[in-house]
Amino acid sequence: MSSEANDIDRLVNRRYEHGFVTDIESESLPPGLDEGVIRAISARKNEPEFMLEWRLKAYRHWLTLNEPNWAHVSYTPIDYQEISYFSAPKSDADRPKSLDEVDPKLLETYDKLGIPLHERARLAGVAVDAVFDSVSVATTFKDKLSEAGVIFCPFSEAVVNHPELVRKYLGSVVPYRDNFFATLNTAVFSDGSFVYIPKGVRCPMELSTYFRINAANTGQFERTLIIADEGSYVSYLEGCTAPMRDENQLHAAVVELVALKDAEIKYSTVQNWYPGDEEGKGGIFNFVTKRGDCRGDNAKISWTQVETGSAITWKYPSCILRGDNSVGEFYSVAVANNMQQADTGTKMIHIGKNTKSTIVSKGISAGKAQNAYRGLVRVMPQAANARNHTQCDSLLIGKQCGAHTFPYIETRNSSAQIEHEATTSKISADQLFYCRQRGISEEDAVNMIVNGFCKEVFKELPMEFAVEAQALLNVSLEGAVG
Amino acid sequence: MSIMLEIENLQASIDDTPILRGLSLKVGAGEVHAIMGPNGSGKSTLAQVIAGHEDYRVTDGSVLFDGENLLDLAPEERARKGIFLGFQYPVEIPGVNNAYLLKAAVNARRTYQGQDEIDAFEFLKLAREKMSLLDMDPGFLNRGVNEGFSGGEKKRNEILQMALLEPRLAILDETDSGLDIDALKAVAKGVNALRDPQRSIVLVTHYQRLLDYIVPDYVHVLSKGRIVRSGDKSLALELEARGYDWVQEAVSA
Numbered sequence: 113m114s115s116e117a118n119d120i121d122r123l124v125n126r127r128y129e130h131g132f133v134t135d136i137e138s139e140s141l142p143p144g145l146d147e148g149v150i151r152a153i154s155a156r157k158n159e160p161e162f163m164l165e166w167r168l169k170a171y172r173h174w175l176t177l178n179e180p181n182w183a184h185v186s187y188t189p190i191d192y193q194e195i196s197y198f199s200a201p202k203s204d205a206d207r208p209k210s211l212d213e214v215d216p217k218l219l220e221t222y223d224k225l226g227i228p229l230h231e232r233a234r235l236a237g238v239a240v241d242a243v244f245d246s247v248s249v250a251t252t253f254k255d256k257l258s259e260a261g262v263i264f265c266p267f268s269e270a271v272v273n274h275p276e277l278v279r280k281y282l283g284s285v286v287p288y289r290d291n292f293f294a295t296l297n298t299a300v301f302s303d304g305s306f307v308y309i310p311k312g313v314r315c316p317m318e319l320s321t322y323f324r325i326n327a328a329n330t331g332q333f334e335r336t337l338i339i340a341d342e343g344s345y346v347s348y349l350e351g352c353t354a355p356m357r358d359e360n361q362l363h364a365a366v367v368e369l370v371a372l373k374d375a376e377i378k379y380s381t382v383q384n385w386y387p388g389d390e391e392g393k394g395g396i397f398n399f400v401t402k403r404g405d406c407r408g409d410n411a412k413i414s415w416t417q418v419e420t421g422s423a424i425t426w427k428y429p430s431c432i433l434r435g436d437n438s439v440g441e442f443y444s445v446a447v448a449n450n451m452q453q454a455d456t457g458t459k460m461i462h463i464g465k466n467t468k469s470t471i472v473s474k475g476i477s478a479g480k481a482q483n484a485y486r487g488l489v490r491v492m493p494q495a496a497n498a499r500n501h502t503q504c505d506s507l508l509i510g511k512q513c514g515a516h517t518f519p520y521i522e523t524r525n526s527s528a529q530i531e532h533e534a535t536t537s538k539i540s541a542d543q544l545f546y547c548r549q550r551g552i553s554e555e556d557a558v559n560m561i562v563n564g565f566c567k568e569v570f571k572e573l574p575m576e577f578a579v580e581a582q583a584l585l586n587v588s589l590e591g592a593v594g
Numbered sequence: 595m596s597i598m599l600e601i602e603n604l605q606a607s608i609d610d611t612p613i614l615r616g617l618s619l620k621v622g623a624g625e626v627h628a629i630m631g632p633n634g635s636g637k638s639t640l641a642q643v644i645a646g647h648e649d650y651r652v653t654d655g656s657v658l659f660d661g662e663n664l665l666d667l668a669p670e671e672r673a674r675k676g677i678f679l680g681f682q683y684p685v686e687i688p689g690v691n692n693a694y695l696l697k698a699a700v701n702a703r704r705t706y707q708g709q710d711e712i713d714a715f716e717f718l719k720l721a722r723e724k725m726s727l728l729d730m731d732p733g734f735l736n737r738g739v740n741e742g743f744s745g746g747e748k749k750r751n752e753i754l755q756m757a758l759l760e761p762r763l764a765i766l767d768e769t770d771s772g773l774d775i776d777a778l779k780a781v782a783k784g785v786n787a788l789r790d791p792q793r794s795i796v797l798v799t800h801y802q803r804l805l806d807y808i809v810p811d812y813v814h815v816l817s818k819g820r821i822v823r824s825g826d827k828s829l830a831l832e833l834e835a836r837g838y839d840w841v842q843e844a845v846s847a
Contacts, residue, residue: 543687547695548669549679550759554670
């Protein structure tokens with residue numbers, strides 16, 4: 113009896129009994145967030161002191177913040193003490209043993225997307241033999257990259273192996289005080305990607321192929337830092353068209369891009385997290401902070417995103433156009449179907465002279481979904497001859513969905529030229545009947561119309577991704593009509 | 595001569611308002627029929643019902659195509675069987691390339707017929723061929739479907755689609771409306787080139803002008819959802835001379 117009580121006591125108090133040392137050794141931390149958890153994460157990653165301090169500063173600041181509520185989305189409040197902030201990848205025993213054990217619906221989707229067979233197992237979380245053919249491919253890529261001097265590694269590795277670069281650039285674009293979710297990410301992020309392209313180097317490959325094969329379970333608080341040194345170029349592809357198995361509901365990633373003088377970063381995202389069922393149950397909350405800094409003259413940062421997943425998307429990939437003649441671009445397709453909610457857009461902050469930004473946003477709403485574009489174009493007083501062109505189009509499918517546009521324009525320099533165009537259109541019954549009368553099925557007709565609507569954005573995607581994105585859109589809108 | 599389309603006592607309504615009230619019509623293979631009638635007589639409704647527009651409810655009667663009941667089929671299935679509707683008001687589909695839609699349509703038909711799909715090169719070759727027939731600028735193909743087309747261009751685009759799809763039964767709904775004389779001649783030339791012993795054409799028109807250029811085998815006059823008079827080409831001329839009131843009076847008398 114008393115020993116049983118002792119056992120319970122011990123279990124309850126285990127976290128405190130051994131300080132955080134035991135937790136560091138264990139695979140996962142129990143739910144909850146306090147300074148101890150942050151120290152444990154940092155220690156688990158063998159981080160240098162400056163990282164821990166930075167995390168703690170963020171955590172203390174986060175405690176003073178309230179969750180933002182200005183976005184056009186609604187959800188039940190998140191209990192931040194119920195989340196486990198560190199968990200090691202699942203052991204093979206917990207995973208499906210083969211594709212036979214995977215939900216047939218998921219497999220059907222892979223089929224529709226044309227995902228190669230060898231990738232399906234990995235995506236579905238099947239325990240696969242470590243020695244499968246992609247390993248050698250990955251090694252080849254790695255050799256090629258290191259020959260060029262490109263650093264591309266997990267974030268936690270960069271912290272240990274390249275602390276000087278991390279220290280110099282981390283938080284320099286998205287400071288730890290930036291916003292509720294970014295601050296939380298700063299305190300607790302577990303891993304992510306780090307990229308450094310040296311001066312004058314054109315990265316010899318899209319950093320996608322490698323990523324797609326090698327992507328590990330990056331977890332819900334992902335941190336990405338990409339630095340393009342002077343005169344360099346890199347194209348980075350994030351995400352995957354295939355729906356990934358994931359049990360974390362809250363995702364709060366931070367991506368920082370730094371483009372120095374004459375450098376160019378092209379960052380493409382395809383986001384297809386689980387959107388929840390038709391009633392919206394169980395979908396991912398995606399609260400992401402993405403920002404790029406054109407820190408030198410003639411720098412260029414281009415964001416392209418295809419957002420089809422998640423129950424809630426809250427995301428504004430932005431550009432700070434600090435260098436003279438720097439260029440910022442944002443191309444976006446955001447799809448919201450069923451009960452999905454998306455509030456997404458960009459910020460273009462013009463600081464340097466002759467800076468130029470382009471925004472093309474295509475929002476598609478179907479079912480009962482709500483889709484909002486929110487964008488800011490700010491021209492600072494010193495930004496002579498700044499130019500912006502914004503084109504913001506919404507497409508509605510059905511009668512119960514909504515499209516909203518919130519453009520903010522702030523100009524403090526009279527030489528600025530800002531253009532904003534917005535349209536809202538509907539897929540009409542007449543359009544569908546016309547296509548069907550030509551022998552095209554209703555579903556194909558919707559796909560055709562939607563793809564036509566998104567064409568301008570798709571052409572910005574790297575080729576292989578563009579084809580996949582198109583297929584993805586078709587799958588995302590399945591059953592949207594009729 | 596074999597009967598291609600056989601309509602028997604067709605009754606159809608929209609929003610519970612009866613439009614077709616017992617219409618019967620037989621169209622043989624290779625024949626050209628003109629359906630004429632005043633506004634509101636049900637001409638366009640007939641075209642839409644044959645094509646399968648879901649806003650119209652068929653309350654009685656039958657429509658057989660090659661002896662098969664059409665009314666159970668979805669619009670795309672009817673199209674794949676070879677029924678083509680040239681729309682009175684072709685809809686604009688911004689962003690969708692005209693060539694893309696045309697190729698998808700051609701391939702939907704081919705797949706249904708058990709033929710291989712044609713690729714972009716073959717399609718372009720075919721499309722250019724048909725376009726020269728209609729005196730159309732090849733630039734047409736790269737524009738959005740009907741996007742910013744003039745009235746004449748839209749109608750020509752319909753005929754181009756007909757030429758590419760090679761339907762067995764083409765129903766042309768007021769293809770002549772809004773066309774100037776040159777455009778009308780071009781469209782008529784295209785349609786005449788598509789006349790074939792295996793292809794039937796139903797021209798729905800308000801005016802006899804079109805029939806000077808596409809000469810029908812039969813003319814039917816529609817009034818209040820029924821065919822009230824049938825004849826040959828001379829009926830159209832008589833109508834032109836005496837007006838629709840003449841037929842309506844004759845019927846009620």
